[in-house]
Amino acid sequence: MTLPRIAIDAMGGDEGVRVMIEGAALARRRHDRFNFLLVGDETRIKAALEDHPNLRGASEILHTDGVISGEDKPSQALRRAKGTSMGRAIAAVKAGDAGAAVSSGNTGALMAIAKLTLRTMPGIDRPALAALLPTLGDNDVVMLDLGANTECDSRNLVQFAIMGAAYARVATGREQPRLRLLNIGTEEIKGTELLRDAAATLKAAAGDLSMSFDGFTEADKVCRGDVDVVVTDGFSGNIALKAVEGTARFVGDLLRRSFSSSLRSKIGFLISRPATELLKHHLDPNNHNGAVFLGLNGIVVKSHGSANAAGVANAVALTARLLEENVTERITADLARVGEASLRMPRNQEERA
Numbered sequence: 001m002t003l004p005r006i007a008i009d010a011m012g013g014d015e016g017v018r019v020m021i022e023g024a025a026l027a028r029r030r031h032d033r034f035n036f037l038l039v040g041d042e043t044r045i046k047a048a049l050e051d052h053p054n055l056r057g058a059s060e061i062l063h064t065d066g067v068i069s070g071e072d073k074p075s076q077a078l079r080r081a082k083g084t085s086m087g088r089a090i091a092a093v094k095a096g097d098a099g100a101a102v103s104s105g106n107t108g109a110l111m112a113i114a115k116l117t118l119r120t121m122p123g124i125d126r127p128a129l130a131a132l133l134p135t136l137g138d139n140d141v142v143m144l145d146l147g148a149n150t151e152c153d154s155r156n157l158v159q160f161a162i163m164g165a166a167y168a169r170v171a172t173g174r175e176q177p178r179l180r181l182l183n184i185g186t187e188e189i190k191g192t193e194l195l196r197d198a199a200a201t202l203k204a205a206a207g208d209l210s211m212s213f214d215g216f217t218e219a220d221k222v223c224r225g226d227v228d229v230v231v232t233d234g235f236s237g238n239i240a241l242k243a244v245e246g247t248a249r250f251v252g253d254l255l256r257r258s259f260s261s262s263l264r265s266k267i268g269f270l271i272s273r274p275a276t277e278l279l280k281h282h283l284d285p286n287n288h289n290g291a292v293f294l295g296l297n298g299i300v301v302k303s304h305g306s307a308n309a310a311g312v313a314n315a316v317a318l319t320a321r322l323l324e325e326n327v328t329e330r331i332t333a334d335l336a337r338v339g340e341a342s343l344r345m346p347r348n349q350e351e352r353a
Contacts, residue, residue, distance in 0.1 A: 003033050003323050004099025005060075006316060007089040010040035010048075011067045013104030013305050013312075017044045020104065023303075023312020024059075025052035027320075030313065034320055037062055037098045040085040064088050068109045070305070077109030078116060086110060090117045093298040100299035100319045102290075104312065110302055111148050111293060118298040121328065123335040126152075127295035128160045129234070129302070130167055132288045132318075133244060137225020139172040140288060145234040146241050148293070152233035154197035157181065161202055162334050163294040164229040165211040170325040171318070174228055176212050182232035182240065183216035190216060198231075208337045219243065290315035292322065294331070299323060 010020045017040060028034050035058045038045050042063035049056045066084035068077045081087030086105050092098040094117050103110050111129070120127055130144035144164050149156065161179055168177035181199055183191040188199070199215060206213040214227065219240050222230050232240070289311035291302040299322050303315040 003035070003320055005035045005037045005092075005097070006319055006323075007037040007039055007062075007092045007098035007101040008316075009085045009089045009101065009103035009105055010038050010045050011085040011105070013303065013307065017041070017048050019307070019309055020312055021045065021048035021052060021055065022309035023307070024316060025055040026309055026313035027316035028052075028055050028058055031317065031320065032058075034058065034316065036060070037089070037092055039064060039089040039092070040067075041065065062088060062092070068105050068113075070106050072106055072109055074108045074112035077106065078112050081113045081117075087113050087117075090114050090298075090300060093300070094118055099323045100301065102301045102303055102312075102315055102319050104303040104305050104307060107147070107302055110300065114293055114296055114298075114300045118296040118300070120295050121297055121332060121335075123332070124159050124163070124295040126156055126159075127293050128156075128163060129237075129291050130164055130294050131241070131291035132171055133223055133241075134288055135223045135225040139174060139225075139228060141222060141225075141227060141230060142168045142171060142177075143222065143230045143232075143237060143241065144294065145232065145237050146291065147234045147238040149234040151235070152194075154194045154201065157194070157198040157231055157233070158201050158205075159295070159335075161198075161211075161213075161229070161231045162209065163331050164231055165209060166327055166330040166334055167292060167294060167322075168228045169210065169330070170321055170327050172228055176210055177228035178212045178214055178226070179229040179231065180214050180217040180227050182219065182222070182230050182236060184218065186216045186218065188215065209334055288314075290318040292318070294327075297328070299328065 008020055008024055010017050024036055038059050039062045042061050045061050064085050068084050068086045086103050089101040090113055093101050126149050128145035129148040130142055131146055132140035133143055135141050142164050144160050165177050165179055181195055183195055202213045217227055289304050289307050293300045301315055301319045303312050
């Protein structure tokens with residue numbers, strides 16, 4: 001079965017066309033059902049395709065000169081969107097010319113353009129940015145929101161939980177994902193009133209959804225492997241994500257420094273190299289590349305700006321899996337099962353009063 005085309009913003013990311021085309025070509029070699037709409041400078045795309053004949057026959061080029069830079073503010077990007085590779089890739093999803101879009105470009109601009117172009121799904125107030133993080137368990141953990149919404153209420157968190165659970169079923173294959181809210185403690189009395197309200201609603205609704213709600217988790221347990229979905233607001237989520245990424249880099253740098261400190265250390269490195277290579281592979285962000293904007297009327301995946309070709313290929317493969325498993329329809333069905341009545345709750349202090 002041939003999947004719907006995937007629109008690739010060929011101009012985004014630190015290295016732009018070369019890496020995006022190499023990544024799409026690698027994904028195509030692994031899965032010959034993939035077809036692409038390559039959006040960007042036609043001359044540069046055609047030149048890059050010369051080295052990838054397997055991709056040429058499975059792709060169409062949509063030429064545009066405009067590019068969203070990493071320095072563009074979301075408001076600036078919105079004004080220029082129609083003439084840019086990022087904007088036209090997302091517009092192709094709305095028009096039905098592509099089933100999903102992948103970009104390595106400016107995250108804030110991508111969020112703004114995607115939200116304005118595709119709009120949020122019925123029953124979803126705000127989209128959320130979700131990504132996969134490595135764990136000590138058999139599966140990665142889905143975490144959201146990672147920066148799309150700095151302030152959230154209880155209703156937003158419940159909606160994020162429903163979307164995250166649907167995504168986790170696709171990404172991890174677990175039919176009953178274990179879900180928890182990020183908090184400063186695991187006790188029921190811990191955290192803000194908004195968190196406790198969201199927890200109460202999820203506990204009551206868990207029976208209507210294919211997920212297991214296990215209350216709260218703390219940031220130091222996110223990657224232990226005993227939870228499949230961690231839900232939080234975008235402010236806390238982004239801080240937690242940066243802390244995890246920073247710790248991974250710290251461990252890697254510390255190991256390199258330790259193994260090069262003396263001749264004995266260098267010999268020790270040679271002996272332990274299989275283990276250190278496994279650690280490097282597990283912590284490599286390219287192996288977990290691809291953050292998804294959940295809650296939109298269409299699939300948009302953000303590849304890391306510094307991703308290499310293998311990382312882009314992983315983001316493309318994730319996008320294809322989301323298309324194949326109809327993640328948008330799954331979220332719609334889960335929202336319908338819970339019902340609007342179950343999601344009604346005070347949205348702010350004034351409504352509680």
